[in-house]
Amino acid sequence: MQSFRTEIENPVVEKDIIELANKIEQFHKGKIDEEKFRSLRLARGVYGQRQEGVQMIRIKLPYGKVKSNQLKRICEVSDEYSRGRLHITTRQDIQIHYVDLNRTPELWAELEKDDVTLREACGNTVRNVTASETAGIDVNEPFDVSPYAHAVFQNFLRNPICQEMGRKFKVSFSGTDEDTGLSYMHDLGFIAKIENGVRGFKVMLGGGLGSQPRHADELYSFLPTDKIIPLMEGVLRIFDRHGERKSRAKARMKFLIKDIGLEAFKELVEAEQKAIVNKTVPIDAEAYEVSTPVIVEAPQVVIKDQKAFELWKSTNVIPQKQEGYVAIGIKVLLGDFYTDKARLLADLVEQYAAGELRLSLRQNILIPFVKEDLVPFFYQELGKLGFTEAGYNKAVDITACPGTDTCNLGIASSTGIADELERVLKAEYPQYLEKEDLVIKISGCMNACGQHNMANIGFQGMSIRTKDKLVAPALQVLLGGGNLGDGNGRFADKVVKIPSRRGPEALRRILNDFEANAKDQLFVDYYAEKGEKYFYDLLTDLSEIDNLTPEDFVDWGNEEKYVKAIGVGECAGVVIDLxxxxxxxxxxxxxxxxxxxxxxxxxxxxxxxxxxxxxxxxxxxxxxxxxxxxxxxxxxxxxxxxxxxxxxxxxxxxxxxxxxxxxxxxxxxxxxxxxxxxxxxxxxxxxxxxxxxxxx
Structure with a gap:
């Protein structure tokens, strides 16, 4: 523990890490109850894993921004304390798995050398503040939301009003009316607006996914930027005081709003403002540190496969509002990549871009500030890393949580079926390589870490039991969800439950029907026109379980017979108080x-x-x-x-x-x-x- 004191300059962070080390020691000596210890470590980014004796570490990266030096530091930590694999989450965090609990304090200390924190990445706290990955470069944005997302992150990190809430609290920022930050499914969502020359946000409140998704309510059509932090403090104080604490299933903000009503909640928040020190908190956007692109001469490059290059450019290169620059999207299969490639990527963006990466809500990577004449060079260099697969944020870009790979709550494989569905799309439906319309998402359980119930086509991991009491992996097929923009969205309907092995056939039927009958409609509109029963009739025979084969009892990505095994979930940091x-x-x-x-x-x-x-x-x-x-x-x-x-x-x-x-x-x-x-x-x-x- 002495080494923490000598190596960490920030006394607040030093105190945090020493406290974690002390609590781990007390836990091993039996002085802290297991459930109480769980609450403490979760608030410090240390999450129990499906595999016994190891932890998942969640690294908090506000709005997905990662500098080159920070990525290199994360790589060093992953190699030293884990297995060299990095996982991008749907909340723009990075997770590393298989970490020894006793080494987590020193791991955290190493990360803090480059200003990277674990604090409040899990537990009943304000989770990672997310934002549009194109914030600051989007051609349609009224202003860059990054300074405001950063200010919220800083104001509520270690803030006593949100350390021990009934459950987690999620915040997002969208740079444009496209609402790429998905405000409608967050506890608090902010959409950038300008009124009469004043910067502000449309504010959405009380959204959420999980087993009972709820569309957020509009709290304010416009709130000036200097009011967002006092507002959020009021919201958190009321949630802390009135939110459910005993029943985890009812402990989110969405249930409190449902119980007392939007107007009553708003009145409580406004009454609370008297107790808040600052009625306005101006955020100096001009003082926000913006990455500076390097000026380099473009190396000469010879593109061997011009057709592949042009396809990649059409799907993975994004215009920037800064003249002469573009952003490059990297499609990261299931959000997983390895430290050897991550280091080389960090070097590349440091030497030839702005030394910064953005992690996206769809588990991908965006490189901003690439000079237009460097695009062929980046294509060449990214190709060496296997990072030039076309289809960034397109239909073939499927989102999936870790599922039964590492998560305690996973019921069926998310990654295995996602792999197979991507293979089907590429091989049989190549036209979807360039289509942004179709959004496919997969979660291993009802908690919706893969955001399946807001997708056009979603799959949720489940299990089925035959008449002979045999258990097989299954998928709930959900259809018709989608982001409609400006704080509006639709949640998908649960249409039918099928054995997991029939997932690819279900996808084929849905796409074939869509191709044949939708004309020029978006999928979300086509589904709304046809309705749930139409698709139920289309898929219902796939739900038959009297004719299962031996293969149906083996989940995707596995070789052994399926066994339903659900551990103790830690998403809410449940605590048993003595x-x-x-x-x-x-x-x-x-x-x-x-x-x-x-x-x-x-x-x-x-x-x-x-x-x-x-x-x-x-x-x-x-x-x-x-x-x-x-x-x-x-x-x-x-x-x-x-x-x-x-x-x-x-x-x-x-x-x-x-x-x-x-x-x-x-x-x-x-x-x-x-x-x-x-x-x-x-x-x-x-x-x-x-x-x-x-x-x-």
Missing amino acids: VATLFLESEEKIQNAKTSFDSGVYSDAVYHTYSSLVNSAKALLIAENKKTNTHAGIIRQFDELFVETKKINLEGTFADLVYQIQKNAPTKDFALDYIKIAQQFLQKVQSYRALEVESA
């Missing part, structure tokens, strides 16, 4: 409040104190076997069970005491008084608990 542990946490929160107070960050001090108060009350409710689903519910129940019955004496109600956070600006004097109140309250509930245990 009374003693909660009291210890309350003490830690008070200590954090004091640290923030001494640093002059009174807003953080106040929120740490609020968390301590609720946590202390929760401890006693847990002891009474009461539900602690929401913060608001905890506060209400504590008054009913302990204050109104005079079991615990307070001056007024517990609600009056706690909700001072809403009625007072986070000043120095209020923070000091609030901390004292929390200390006194903790002493009271601990004393009460001690007497209860003694008399039991």
Whole structure:
């Protein structure tokens, strides 16, 4: 642990890493409950893997921007601590697998040398802030959203208001009305707009995928840029207080909006603004660091296969708004690539572009700021790396989560079927190599990490059981989803469930029908015209399971007979709370409040104190076997069970005491008084608990 102190300059990061190392040691010694430890490591990017004894590490890369030096650093870490494979996610992160838990602190320390973090890449936190991969170069954008996405990332990283929420919270930024950031399926989505010369965003709230997808509501048609951070803080505080905590299936923002309604939620957020320090937070877009393209003379290149080159240019080269430059898209099969190629790619963009890459929501790579006369040279050099496959962001570019390869929740193979479907498309439907319309996505389970339920054609991993109680891998076929732009979208219908081995035949039937009957329609419109029953009739015979062959019991990409095996999911960071542990946490929160107070960050001090108060009350409710689903519910129940019955004496109600956070600006004097109140309250509930245990 001493080496962390000497090598890391940022004391906040150093404290984080040392804390992780200490907690791992305590966990091994049995001093921390397994479920509590899970919550802590998830918030630090350390995620349990399907294979026992190893972890998946998720590296947080805001809006998918990666500099050459950062990619090289990630490669070094992957080679040293893993197996040299990098996986791009649908949230513009990079994941590495098969990491020893005990080595995660030193892995994190190595990444931080190039300003790369694991913090809050998983767990019940604000996840990676995503954005259009063409932000800053898009010919249609009113302005570059990158500075605003970066400001949101910075403001809410380690922010006490969003460290222990009921569930994860996802934010996106779209640079244009095409809404390539997919705002309609996010907890908060921002779409760039300009009104009367003022920069701002259309704001979407409460979207989500999973087993019950929900289309986001329009919260504001236009919100100036200096209001987005205060708004998000208000939204997070209300979600933290009123959001479900016990039932993971109901713990996302979309369920809270559904329960209380958009207007009621909006009123709560607006009322919360009094407690927020800054009513406006101007974001200096001009100060944002923009990568500078290098000026080099184009090397002479001889293209051997001109036809292949022209096809690649038509699908993988994207115009930029900066004159004389283009961006080059790299199609990365299933988001997987290896460090040997990644290093050479980092060198290439450093020497001949702007030293920067963008990871896309479709698990691909975009190289911005390539001089137009360097395009043949890039084609040659990328070809040496196997990175010139045509079809960037086209129909043949299928998105898939890792599925049963590494994920605990995977039910059926995502990568295996994706591989086969891409093969079918290339071999039998070459016209789709250039079609952007058709979006195909695959998830290994209902959690939709592969975003299957917003695709034109989606597949979800499932299983089927025969009359003889034999289990085979299956796919739910979903059709008709799509991004309609400007915050509008459609979610796909579940049409039919079929054995996995029949997935290619299902795709053939869908495409053949589309080719024969759709005329010039987009698939999303063609499906809407025909309807779910039409496609059910087209595919229903594929769902028959009385005629399964031995091959049907072997999943794609596997050789052994299928076994349904689902582990414990960690997407939500489930925590089982013990009374003693909660009291210890309350003490830690008070200590954090004091640290923030001494640093002059009174807003953080106040929120740490609020968390301590609720946590202390929760401890006693847990002891009474009461539900602690929401913060608001905890506060209400504590008054009913302990204050109104005079079991615990307070001056007024517990609600009056706690909700001072809403009625007072986070000043120095209020923070000091609030901390004292929390200390006194903790002493009271601990004393009460001690007497209860003694008399039991």
